[in-house]
Amino acid sequence: MLGCTLIHGPAAGRIVEVEAYLGLSDRAAHAFRGLTKRTQILFGPPGHAYVYFIYGMHQCLNFVTEPEGSPGCVLIRSLEPLAGLETMRARRPTARKPGDLCSGPGNLTRAMDIGLSLYGADLTVGPITVHQPPQPVSGHVVVTPRIGITYCADWPLRFVLS
DNA sequence: CAATAGATCATCT
DNA sequence: GATGATCTATTGC
Numbered sequence: 001m002l003g004c005t006l007i008h009g010p011a012a013g014r015i016v017e018v019e020a021y022l023g024l025s026d027r028a029a030h031a032f033r034g035l036t037k038r039t040q041i042l043f044g045p046p047g048h049a050y051v052y053f054i055y056g057m058h059q060c061l062n063f064v065t066e067p068e069g070s071p072g073c074v075l076i077r078s079l080e081p082l083a084g085l086e087t088m089r090a091r092r093p094t095a096r097k098p099g100d101l102c103s104g105p106g107n108l109t110r111a112m113d114i115g116l117s118l119y120g121a122d123l124t125v126g127p128i129t130v131h132q133p134p135q136p137v138s139g140h141v142v143v144t145p146r147i148g149i150t151y152c153a154d155w156p157l158r159f160v161l162s
Numbered sequence: 163c164a165a166t167a168g169a170t171c172a173t174c175t
Numbered sequence: 176g177a178t179g180a181t182c183t184a185t186t187g188c
Contacts, residue, residue, distance in 0.1 A: 019180070028180070055171080057169065116172090
């Protein structure tokens, strides 16, 4: 997962920070409350995008990771911009350096132009796609507690590529 | 530089 | 009607 390349149109980035949400056993996960209109995609087959709107102004991108019936997902928290830097800058006037373009769940969705219209998109087909790195990442993964949530915040489910 | 408040709406109770 | 997997600008040292 970490190190994978995310591509949407002219913009692309390397996934360097993610958080896992375990579904039914994880009180912090949206799927914890069961199947609803918003979480239904989480209960489907893996490899699909789960996009949700939060705080009235931000959207977050997740990948469904668990088999059908098991609502696990991974929140993409941060990317390292690889392509389409100009496009990203145009979308994010407040970012001062490249590292700021895609740092944070809400920021990367704006830089990559990912919105609710991509809810349920198949990541193997597009318009957003994910590609494995040439060689697996190793030795640079840091595990930390999760961020920004109310319950189970101290579960070590945040993974950062250094 | 650290801490805090405000923006703003889809979804759930 | 309340809440939230956030970001930014502003205020206070």
